[in-house]
Amino acid sequence: MLLKKLVLSGFKSFGKTTTFEFPSDVTAIVGPNGSGKSNVAEGIRWVLGEQSMKSLRGKRGEDLIFNGSDKASRLGKAEVKLVFDNSSKQFPYEFDEVVFGRRVLRDGTNEYLLNSSVVRLKDIFELLSRVGIGSTQHHIISQGEVDRILWATPAERQEMIEEALGLKEFHLKKKDASKKLTETENNVKQVEAQRREVTPHLTYLSQQAEKMKAFEEYRVDLNKKIKEYVDRETATINSLKGEHNKDKEPLAKTKKELEDAIAVLNKEIQTAEQEFSGVKAREDIHGKLSELEDRHKSLNRELGRIEGALTAETHNTSGSISLSVFMRELKEAVSFVDNLMQQESFEALKSGLKDVKVKLEGLGKLCAGDKTQGGGGDNPLGAKKQLLLTQLAQIERSLSVVQSEREEGGLMREDMLSDLREREQKLRSHEHELESVREQLREIEFSESKYKERDEELANFVKDLNIKHEPQKDANMFGTDKERQSLHRDIERLRIKLEEAGGIDGGVVDEYKETKKRDEFLSTELADLKKAEKSLADLMHELDEKLHKEFRLGLDNINKEFQKFFNDVFGGGKALLIYVEPVTNEEGEEEGGGVDIDLDIPKKRLKSLDMLSGGERALTSIALLFAMSAVHPPPFLVLDETDAALDEANSQRYADLLKDLSTKTQLVVITHNRTTMAEAGVLYGVTMSGEGISKLLSLKFGQAAEFAK
Numbered sequence: 109m110l111l112k113k114l115v116l117s118g119f120k121s122f123g124k125t126t127t128f129e130f131p132s133d134v135t136a137i138v139g140p141n142g143s144g145k146s147n148v149a150e151g152i153r154w155v156l157g158e159q160s161m162k163s164l165r166g167k168r169g170e171d172l173i174f175n176g177s178d179k180a181s182r183l184g185k186a187e188v189k190l191v192f193d194n195s196s197k198q199f200p201y202e203f204d205e206v207v208f209g210r211r212v213l214r215d216g217t218n219e220y221l222l223n224s225s226v227v228r229l230k231d232i233f234e235l236l237s238r239v240g241i242g243s244t245q246h247h248i249i250s251q252g253e254v255d256r257i258l259w260a261t262p263a264e265r266q267e268m269i270e271e272a273l274g275l276k277e278f279h280l281k282k283k284d285a286s287k288k289l290t291e292t293e294n295n296v297k298q299v300e301a302q303r304r305e306v307t308p309h310l311t312y313l314s315q316q317a318e319k320m321k322a323f324e325e326y327r328v329d330l331n332k333k334i335k336e337y338v339d340r341e342t343a344t345i346n347s348l349k350g351e352h353n354k355d356k357e358p359l360a361k362t363k364k365e366l367e368d369a370i371a372v373l374n375k376e377i378q379t380a381e382q383e384f385s386g387v388k389a390r391e392d393i394h395g396k397l398s399e400l401e402d403r404h405k406s407l408n409r410e411l412g413r414i415e416g417a418l419t420a421e422t423h424n425t426s427g428s429i430s431l432s433v434f435m436r437e438l439k440e441a442v443s444f445v446d447n448l449m450q451q452e453s454f455e456a457l458k459s460g461l462k463d464v465k466v467k468l469e470g471l472g473k474l475c476a477g478d479k480t481q482g483g484g485g486d487n488p489l490g491a492k493k494q495l496l497l498t499q500l501a502q503i504e505r506s507l508s509v510v511q512s513e514r515e516e517g518g519l520m521r522e523d524m525l526s527d528l529r530e531r532e533q534k535l536r537s538h539e540h541e542l543e544s545v546r547e548q549l550r551e552i553e554f555s556e557s558k559y560k561e562r563d564e565e566l567a568n569f570v571k572d573l574n575i576k577h578e579p580q581k582d583a584n585m586f587g588t589d590k591e592r593q594s595l596h597r598d599i600e601r602l603r604i605k606l607e608e609a610g611g612i613d614g615g616v617v618d619e620y621k622e623t624k625k626r627d628e629f630l631s632t633e634l635a636d637l638k639k640a641e642k643s644l645a646d647l648m649h650e651l652d653e654k655l656h657k658e659f660r661l662g663l664d665n666i667n668k669e670f671q672k673f674f675n676d677v678f679g680g681g682k683a684l685l686i687y688v689e690p691v692t693n694e695e696g697e698e699e700g701g702g703v704d705i706d707l708d709i710p711k712k713r714l715k716s717l718d719m720l721s722g723g724e725r726a727l728t729s730i731a732l733l734f735a736m737s738a739v740h741p742p743p744f745l746v747l748d749e750t751d752a753a754l755d756e757a758n759s760q761r762y763a764d765l766l767k768d769l770s771t772k773t774q775l776v777v778i779t780h781n782r783t784t785m786a787e788a789g790v791l792y793g794v795t796m797s798g799e800g801i802s803k804l805l806s807l808k809f810g811q812a813a814e815f816a817k
């Protein structure tokens with residue numbers, strides 16, 4: 109027993125909350141016309157999601173709310189609850205009861221409830237389809253609608269049969285899959301369009317990013333090379349500095365020593381030269397000597413002449429001094445004095461004066477006729493000769509003195525000179541050496557200026573590049589300048605490349621990464637969507653196949669039961685449901701198709717269903733309805749005066765069929781037919797009160813049959 113309870117509150121004529129319990133396989137609702145019996149069936153139809161107001165005999169939701177009467181005021185809300193037993197867990201809930209609810213307010217608010225929680229209509233349908241209750245509500249046969257299945261189009265009929273066979277679930281699934289497929293196809297189109305948009309931009313960004321990558325590589329390489337350059341150039345300059353200092357220091361020291369030594373030597377040479385010039389002052393000895401020698405020669409010549417004259421005198425006896433002789437002698441004396449006047453040395457002056465004295469004495473004697481003079485005694489020539497001899501003797505003495513003086517002075521001078529020469533030579537050698545040292549120092553300074561230039565260049569280089577880098581101490585020096593220049597060129601080349609690449613926006617890489625990520629995401633999404641598309645298409649195909657197979661099988665089974673019930677009711681004849689395949693039109697859509705009914709009533713030639721009488725139509729419909737319910741029993745069936753058109757004999761057949769069917773399906777029948785009532789386990793009597801409100805009177809189990817009698 110699935111159906112447990114129905115509670116109507118404010119629904120149509122049920123102005124007061126009324127509860128119907130369904131403890132029996134067959135529940136009959138009886139009562140006078142207009143008491144509200146059909147409202148019960150409609151309550152069940154409505155709570156299970158009926159959308160057609162027409163089938164609820166109303167126009168608006170408001171029409172379902174108790175409208176009041178002369179004695180009872182109208183209500184603001186209609187609510188119906190249908191309680192199902194779920195102890196066998198037919199519904200996927202752990203509760204033993206599942207309560208479907210629906211309410212409508214006068215403002216039009218319409219709500220569905222499931223165990224008191226508001227849910228969507230879709231949820232209600234889904235849940236009901238699990239227990240074989242579909243939205244076509246073929247299991248609720250309203251008053252006068254028993255032959256609905258006969259009047260239905262083949263397509264509608266097919267739907268009813270499919271629902272009765274419990275295939276509605278497949279349809280729902282198919283519909284769901286189809287909806288999802290359409291959504292997926294739209295999504296695929298959207299994603300493909302997005303990808304088409306992204307692709308050219310991505311290609312452009314990828315090229316830019318490649319350039320940027322190369323730019324990055326250049327930058328890294330450049331930084332590396334700059335650091336290497338700075339390290340190595342610093343090391344090279346430092347090494348050059350060290351070497352120069354190493355060479356320069358001893359040279360500077362040598363230079364200083366040489367300069368000192370030269371200064372000392374210059375001083376010594378100056379002193380020596382002064383000393384030497386002192387010795388040189390006595391160099392007049394030479395003059396004196398030559399003068400003495402000249403004097404000596406002249407005296408000797410004079411002596412020779414005198415002696416010649418004396419010899420001649422021996423032949424000339426006059427014995428007096430001639431004037432010429434006197435003048436000559438006087439002239440000589442004067443020349444002596446002249447000589448003396450030029451003498452500086454006191455000794456020479458003294459000696460010269462002696463000579464002058466002798467000369468003058470000789471001249472005196474000559475004038476006096478001194479015969480003692482000269483070899484001849486008082487002969488003036490002889491005196492003169494004597495004088496000359498004296499003078500010669502004196503000069504020879506002087507010569508010997510001067511000569512020995514000269515010898516002494518000469519030796520000293522030579523010593524001094526050689527000493528001086530030695531010093532001068534040493535000075536020259538020192539000066540030479542100093543010049544060489546200076547040359548070396550100049551060379552060092554020249555190369556120093558070069559590395560100072562390099563130092564400056566390096567500082568400018570670092571400044572220009574605006575880099576902060578502490579040079580490494582253990583860096584390798586440049587082996588050659590060529591090596592340095594080569595690295596410098598590499599740096600310049602890289603800088604140019606970087607400048608050329610400078611036009612690329614740095615954000616391009618981020619944008620590329622983002623766009624690539626987006627493209628990858630879209631690609632993955634597209635793959636997923638296509639996969640989903642395929643699996644949905646597969647599912648739809650599977651569902652189609654299954655549906656088709658189950659439907660054909662179900663239809664065969666219904667046909668068997670239909671034929672059987674038809675035979676029972678009509679005592680023979682033919683009743684057959686025929687499946688007509690739909691036709692695919694030019695647009696590729698399926699049309700036509702459905703289920704036709706082929707009937708053959710004994711002794712009658714039916715050209716169409718229209719030719720059936722009301723009772724025949726009702727019987728055929730009941731046969732088909734029961735056949736469908738027998739093949740796939742619904743959890744319950746509500747039959748509102750389905751038996752209305754039956755005569756007594758057929759009412760009995762109907763009652764028998766009900767009995768049969770109630771073993772498989774819970775039945776709620778609304779009837780005026782006593783034969784039908786007799787089959788009920790529970791009988792509800794509905795009456796209309798004076799307030800215009802439907803009221804309930806229940807008779808349970810055996811009481812019903814009793815009541816029916």
Ligand code: ATP
Binds near residue numbers: 171800
């Ligand atoms: P019959 O045996 O003749 O088929 P019934 O017992 O099935 O009659 P219903 O058709 O269920 O009767 O009930 C109709 C009654 O319900 C009418 O009297 C009608 O006035 C009443 N009714 C319908 N809608 C409302 C409403 N909104 N408010 C109050 N009463 C209503």
